[in-house]
Amino acid sequence: MFWKIKTCLAGALLLPAIGATELRNIMYLTNQHEIFPGDTQTAPVTHVAMSFMRPHVFNRPEGSHDWPAMWQTVEATRAQFRDGVKVLIAIGGWGDTEGFSDAARTAEGQKRWAANVAAMVKDTGADGVDIDWEYPGGNGEDYKTVPNEEKAWEIEAYPKFLGEIRTALGANKIISAAVPGKVGDMLAFTADTLPTIMQHVDFLNVMTYDMMNRRDNVTKHHTGVKLSIEALDAYIDRGARAKDLNLGFAFYVKWFKTQHEPCLANPIGCPTVLMEDPETGADLGQAGAFAWADQTPDWLSASWQAALTWGKYDPDDGSYYHWDENLDVWWTFDTARAVRNKFQSIVRSKGVGGVFAWELGSDGPQFSRWQALNKGVDFANRHHSQKHEL
Numbered sequence: 119m120f121w122k123i124k125t126c127l128a129g130a131l132l133l134p135a136i137g138a139t140e141l142r143n144i145m146y147l148t149n150q151h152e153i154f155p156g157d158t159q160t161a162p163v164t165h166v167a168m169s170f171m172r173p174h175v176f177n178r179p180e181g182s183h184d185w186p187a188m189w190q191t192v193e194a195t196r197a198q199f200r201d202g203v204k205v206l207i208a209i210g211g212w213g214d215t216e217g218f219s220d221a222a223r224t225a226e227g228q229k230r231w232a233a234n235v236a237a238m239v240k241d242t243g244a245d246g247v248d249i250d251w252e253y254p255g256g257n258g259e260d261y262k263t264v265p266n267e268e269k270a271w272e273i274e275a276y277p278k279f280l281g282e283i284r285t286a287l288g289a290n291k292i293i294s295a296a297v298p299g300k301v302g303d304m305l306a307f308t309a310d311t312l313p314t315i316m317q318h319v320d321f322l323n324v325m326t327y328d329m330m331n332r333r334d335n336v337t338k339h340h341t342g343v344k345l346s347i348e349a350l351d352a353y354i355d356r357g358a359r360a361k362d363l364n365l366g367f368a369f370y371v372k373w374f375k376t377q378h379e380p381c382l383a384n385p386i387g388c389p390t391v392l393m394e395d396p397e398t399g400a401d402l403g404q405a406g407a408f409a410w411a412d413q414t415p416d417w418l419s420a421s422w423q424a425a426l427t428w429g430k431y432d433p434d435d436g437s438y439y440h441w442d443e444n445l446d447v448w449w450t451f452d453t454a455r456a457v458r459n460k461f462q463s464i465v466r467s468k469g470v471g472g473v474f475a476w477e478l479g480s481d482g483p484q485f486s487r488w489q490a491l492n493k494g495v496d497f498a499n500r501h502h503s504q505k506h507e508l
């Protein structure tokens with residue numbers, strides 16, 4: 119199996135033009151990390167999403183063309199990737215939901231927001247937008263302080279909101295949405311709403327990461343294969359086509375404090391400590407994340423080295439993990455091999471139309487996941503393209 123991949127990649131010297139049968143390969147970009155890989159112009163990236171503009175910006179009266187400056191222009195981003203790459207502006211992100219709620223509340227507000235976004239897309243020269251509302255219907259960062267019942271109206275409003283964005287942008291611009299990877303967070307993505315949602319968007323970026331977070335009380339793989347398949351299946355069962363879904367990859371590492379005794383026999387699925395305040399939802403400092411490009415917190419650095427050296431692949435799932443029994447820390451992250459394996463175990467087996475990663479600069483300075491992702495995409499484009507033809 120592995121030699122086959124190697125043989126095929128050896129022949130992958132010519133980069134084809136971006137074609138309709140290619141897997142989508144989408145990179146979120148921020149300016150949070152200085153290092154950038156040297157091969158972006160030859161990598162099989164189809165879209166990049168510059169993150170973030172804030173949603174509240176588009177609630178102002180129409181007619182202004184004064185948009186928040188990003189760290190570089192759309193044109194500068196375009197020039198960093200191969201010809202034909204689509205550049206999207208991502209709007210929102212974790213914790214930034216209020217501007218969306220304000221916009222979506224009334225038909226008038228939806229139209230105004232959509233018209234402003236269309237003007238921004240025209241003025242910046244972008245190819246479209248990625249709507250990162252986390253999440254319509256609730257379970258966002260404020261879920262303890264603003265109960266989901268107060269956001270229940272958003273479940274019906276969300277597809278209409280997307281419809282207004284489509285009307286304002288027209289058929290030729292791209293609209294994508296970043297959507298939850300945990301089934302419990304898919305409040306606005308039901309069998310009733312999803313068919314309409316899919317009429318308005320080009321594709322969904324299913325955030326198949328952070329599937330273990332501080333709200334959990336047992337250890338899980340945050341980018342787990344089984345959890346990813348469960349997420350994709352939920353969207354498919356509720357009315358999305360597999361080829362309109364993209365599988366998410368995380369270019370960062372997560373750790374969680376666990377209990378000790380109950381984890382000795384098997385650290386997979388064993389109890390954590392309490393990681394968030396049950397009243398306020400505040401972070402209790404018992405879990406964290408860092409980018410590959412970041413410094414590891416000092417107190418964790420020996421544990422982190424152990425996780426890199428002694429981690430294992432869960433035979434039941436394929437995901438990489440390590441449990442440090444000295445500090446009682448659960449480590450969960452993707453290695454390059456874990457990325458590679460997902461092309462067979464998820465991308466191909468579910469027939470999804472693409473992959474995406476949060477976020478490119480985070481994978482430096484080695485860019486091992488980035489390279490594995492590109493190899494997987496190249497391989498799929500050469501061997502399985504018929505699967506994605508319309």
Ligand SMILES: *[C@@H]1O[C@H](CO)[C@@H](O)[C@H](O)[C@H]1NC(C)=O
Nearest residue numbers: 333334335336387388389390
């Ligand atoms: C985790 O939380 C769930 C739901 O509140 C509860 O039923 C379960 O017993 C808890 N598990 C552990 C190991 O604490």
